[in-house]
Amino acid sequence: xxxxxxxxPGEYGLVSTRDANDExxxxxxxxxxxxxxxxxxxxxxxxxxxTVPTSDLDQYALAVRxxxxxxxxxxxxxxxxxxxxxxxxxxITVGTPVRVWRQVPTFVRTVRRVLPPEALTVDExxxxxxxxxxxxxx
Numbered sequence: 001x002x003x004x005x006x007x008x009p010g011e012y013g014l015v016s017t018r019d020a021n022d023e024x025x026x027x028x029x030x031x032x033x034x035x036x037x038x039x040x041x042x043x044x045x046x047x048x049x050x051t052v053p054t055s056d057l058d059q060y061a062l063a064v065r066x067x068x069x070x071x072x073x074x075x076x077x078x079x080x081x082x083x084x085x086x087x088x089x090x091x092i093t094v095g096t097p098v099r100v101w102r103q104v105p106t107f108v109r110t111v112r113r114v115l116p117p118e119a120l121t122v123d124e125x126x127x128x129x130x131x132x133x134x135x136x137x138x
Contacts, residue, residue, distance in 0.1 A: 011125040012061040013052030017045040042066070044102055057081065061126045063092040063108045071096045072120055072127040074113065078134035081123075095129065 020030055030047055033039040039047040043066045060081050064071045074095040079085040091106070095113035104110060119133040128134075 012055070012058050013049035014042070014061060014065050015039070015047050015049065016065065043104075057124050057126065059107070060092060060128075063094050063104075064126055064128075066102075066104050066108060067094045067096050067100055067110055068098075068102070070098065072115070072129055074111065074115075074129045075134055078128050078131060081126075081128065082131070084131070 015030070017027055017030060020027060030039060034041055034047060038050060040050050042048045042062060046065055048062070060073050060077070063077075064073060071094050073081060073092065075093040076085055076089045077093045080088045091109040093109045093111060095111050095115065097112070097114045099112060100110045115129055115133065119129055121128060121130050
């Protein structure tokens with residue numbers, strides 16, 4: 001069974017240029033919507049729909065999408081995502097099976113990590129390691 005993408009297109013109002021291309025939407029349309037203020041550019045090839053209400057989980061979905069394909073929330077960040085952490089970590093830890101060459105914001109900490117499929121899940125539209133796996137890490 002293959003894992004779904006890090007988060008579905010449009011989840012949390014996040015749309016990548018790849019999502020748009022897959023849906024047959026020209027990239028120039030994204031740029032025009034960004035120019036009008038409907039979309040906000042939040043990273044390389046990633047936009048956020050400003051009309052979608054925000055939630056407490058937006059930052060986790062954004063962190064995963066910024067890191068890229070195969071990324072997932074891990075460690076204390078998984079616990080914080082569910083209000084199970086004793087303190088909220090200052091940065092969101094995102095695991096990825098590949099090296100990340102692109103620059104990510106300072107609130108994201110990337111860790112190169114390969115986990116078996118049974119240690120990963122999708123919760124609230126964001127790919128993450130299981131809570132059991134999160135308590136074993138770091």
